[in-house]
Amino acid sequence: MKSRSKLFHIFQLFFYEIQTQFVVPIKILQSDNGREHLSIPFKQFMASHGILHQTSFVYTPQQNGVAERKNRPIEIGCNLLILGEVPQSFWGDAIFTSCYLINRMPFSVLNNKIPHSILFPHEPLHPLPLKVFGSTCFLHNFSPGLDKLSPRSHRYVFLGFM
Numbered sequence: 001m002k003s004r005s006k007l008f009h010i011f012q013l014f015f016y017e018i019q020t021q022f023v024v025p026i027k028i029l030q031s032d033n034g035r036e037h038l039s040i041p042f043k044q045f046m047a048s049h050g051i052l053h054q055t056s057f058v059y060t061p062q063q064n065g066v067a068e069r070k071n072r073p074i075e076i077g078c079n080l081l082i083l084g085e086v087p088q089s090f091w092g093d094a095i096f097t098s099c100y101l102i103n104r105m106p107f108s109v110l111n112n113k114i115p116h117s118i119l120f121p122h123e124p125l126h127p128l129p130l131k132v133f134g135s136t137c138f139l140h141n142f143s144p145g146l147d148k149l150s151p152r153s154h155r156y157v158f159l160g161f162m
Helices: 004-022 040-048 061-069 072-083 088-102 115-119
Strands: 028-031 052-055 136-140 153-157
Touching: 004 040, 040 052, 072 088
Parallel strands: 028 052
Antiparallel strands: 136 153
C-alpha cells in the first residue's frame, strides 16, 4: 500500500476475496485510531456488512498485541536473511518464506490445527520437500549437446517456495 488513502479500497478487495474464496464473514475489524479507518465510506461499508469496528485507546500500544504479533513474519524474515547470509535485497523472499512456514505450523488458538490445512483441506501441506533458506541448491541442466565432462547442474542459493 503506497498511501493510507488506498486502505478502504484494499479492505473492500480483501473482504470480497474472503467471502468468495472461504465463504466466511468478517465479523470484527480492530484498528488503531487512524483516520483512514474512520472515513464515512469505510464506516458505511462496515455497517452495511455487519462488521463491528473496534479501536484501541490512544497511546496504548499494548492493546495492539494481536496486530503486533502479526509482525512476526517480518522478524522471522530478518532472521532468515541474517542466518542464511543472504543480501538484504532478498528481504521479500525471506518474508514470503516466513509466511509460508508460519501458515504450516499448528496454532493453539486453532486447537493445534494448521491454518493451511483448514483453508485448503484437499491440498498437500508441503508439495515440495522443505529446504533451509539460504542453503546451496542445485538445478539440473537439461541443455542439449552436453559432453561427458560438462556439469549437469548449476549451483544456486535457495530463497524460498513459490
